[in-house]
Amino acid sequence: MKITSVKTAATSGHCMHLWVRIETDAGVTGLGECVHGGYQAIAIIKELEERLIGRDPFAIDAIFEETRRSLVFEGGFAGALITALTGIEIALWDLKGKALKVPIYELMGGKFRDDIRVYCDCEVSPGMNMDEVQAEVDKVLEAGFSALKVDLDIRAYGHTGSETGWYEKDRFNMTPNKWEHDRMVQLAEMVVKAAGKEVEVACDLHTRLDKHSAIRLAKDLEHLQLMWLEEPIPPENIDAMAEITRSTSVPICGGENLYLRHGFRKVFEQQALDIIMPDIPKCGGLSECRKIAEMADLYSIPFAPHNVSSPIGTMASAQVCATVPNFLVLEFHWFHRDYWSTITDGGEIIQNGRIKLTDRPGIGLELNEEVAKQHQYPGTTWFE
Ligand SMILES: [Mg+2]
Structure with missing residues (x-):
């Protein structure tokens, strides 16, 4: 062939x-x-x-x-x-x-598990009060998810802290002021309270803090028993990430902006992260990410892939998640977008916060081109 x-x-x-x-x-x-x-x-x-x-x-x-x-x-x-x-x-x-x-998982050594646990990105935002946070969290819980993630980095939303207006003064500085720090802690507390005792909560910082601010924030979140705190600082400085990881009992997660085994090598050697989250349809693909996960397992590090893909990329990621021992949870980032389940012939692949692996060959889904083409990206061609 x-x-x-x-x-x-x-x-x-x-x-x-x-x-x-x-x-x-x-x-x-x-x-x-x-x-x-x-x-x-x-x-x-x-x-x-x-x-x-x-x-x-x-x-x-x-x-x-x-x-x-x-x-x-x-x-x-x-x-x-x-x-x-x-x-x-x-x-x-x-x-x-x-x-x-x-199925691909059969070509990769077979399954460790029959279904893949998925966590849901939750559209809680920093301006919300407790009732609004609860309403957002409830939507995710009603869909059956047992873990969720929120964005904690209030600067991503341009919130200024009305008392100080600090953000407007210098948006490149990565040191949150006291208002911003306190607001991040309060938001995390509201989400954990809304989620209840049995649901796990992760908080994403999108690389927007400096090292000391990240250490201070992690310390003030320790009482919440988060699933993880994600990407507190930019990914370039693995030494600084290791310092943050060692400073706190909050599990520090990262890796969605690293590529290949080479990008993760120093992370493992320095034990710089507690949990890794490679983006499988971005950073090297199925073989490479299976190897990254196996390397992580040698260092007792769980594998929790980042994922913003359609059902096809998600199911491709799930094939890898099935074949490694240290898989923790896979991301779902389309909760509020409407065409997720219509783009393939597989229907709703996530049921009660889990993806069931099937016996269908390859990835196990086919693209519904009629629907997909309605969402064609501007300035691109279609399988020409
Ligand atoms: Mg992230």
Whole structure:
């Protein structure tokens, strides 16, 4: 079997969802999804098509690594180039599963579990009072989720602290003032109270603090027994992240902006995070993230993938989550968006906060192109 074409399409959702379709001379095709690669990833895939045509589509790891290494001067270690390769890699796994008529998890050593626990992003925002927080949290709990996440970084919403107006003075400074600090603590307390004793709560800081402010905030959140505190500082400084992690009993989670095993190596060596959250359809794909998870397991670090993908990328991520021992929970980021369940032939893949793995080959879902095309991303072509 040989690859005959590599085509892309893109839809709007959480961000640009880039679809990669790989066709073969045997008539078997595979579909992959990647996210956060933007128009650059489309251009990269177009350029790579020529070198993929004629290749054996089953040699997934070899195609990935050979292409990546040959493009090291173009950025073959992080960013859009890796995301483009990720879309290709996931399509190749889908194709291989379909050709062999087995789900991807069967090709990756088999399942540790039959269903995948999912946590839900909750649209609580810093201006809300307790009743408003409760109403938002209740929507997620009524859908059956046993874990949720909220954004704690009040600067993301442009809140100023009416007493001080500090934010307006300098939006690049990463030290929250006392009002901002107290407001973040209060918001986390409201969410934990609204969620109740049995539901786990994670709080995301989107890299917006400096080291000392993160340590101070984590300390003041310790009484809440959070599932985790996410990305307190920018991902570049792993030494500073390690200091934060060691300073607090709150589990520190990160990694959605790291790429490949190489991006995580220092994290593991320094025990810089308590939980890792690679974005599987962004940072290297299924093989690579399975390897990242296995590396994490050596260091007693749970694997809780970041995920903003459609059901296709989510189910592709679930295939990996099934095959590693240290899987904790997978993200769901489309709770308030309406076309999630209509974009594939799988219906509502999340039931009561869990994704049940099926026996369908490959990823286990097909794109509903009629619906997907209604959400075509501006300025892109459709599998041409
Ligand atoms: Mg995050």
